[in-house]
Amino acid sequence: MKKSLLNVTVNSPDALRLARWWADALDGEILAENEGWFVIVSLGEGRPGLAFQKVESVSSGSRLHLDFGVDDMNAAVEGLVAAGATLIAERSMPGVTWTTLADPDGNEFCVAEHG
Template sequence: MTVTPAMITCDTTDATALATWWAEQTGGTITEENEGWYVIVSVPGGPLLAFQKVDEPTPGKNRLHLDVVADDLDAEVERLRGAGAGLVAERGDESFRWVTLTDPAGNEFCVAPRS
């Protein structure tokens, strides 16, 4: 027997706002809102993303994060930063590079070139 990942869930103090941001960045659609307590985003070609309202954010670095890919790494990082993402670090070397960003709630995610 095996399991299949179906949804990635993120705790946040404002589930609707963070779900809306991720829906805009991924071309996704909010498919379920549950009065702002649990918001689900359907992403084209990807797993569902869910955002669960919690009273306090989880302290420290998140142990699980999203890796997303882009056709033009530099252009996509610029677009995401313009949309409110924060820069953590540019990483890698000439053979493979990626950029670690934060979403508006401070959750880290990485952007890499599509291979």
């Protein structure tokens, strides 16, 4: 049986606000709001979606981590920071450079150029 990732789910005290932020940041579309308790964002056909589940408080346990490939890392990072992301660090190792950011709720994610 083939298995596909459908959604990556993020817990948030304000799921709708965070879903809207990510939909805007990634040119996605909100498919379902479910009165703000479980919001689904489509990133395009054939791609996994993002889901945001309302919780009373976010646990301090391990956090979700997303990695994104982009064509122009500098432009992508500038756009995300302008939209409300926080720059955490510029990182590199032989053959790859990436930037770690955090969304408005503090969930970290990385951006690197394709190739």
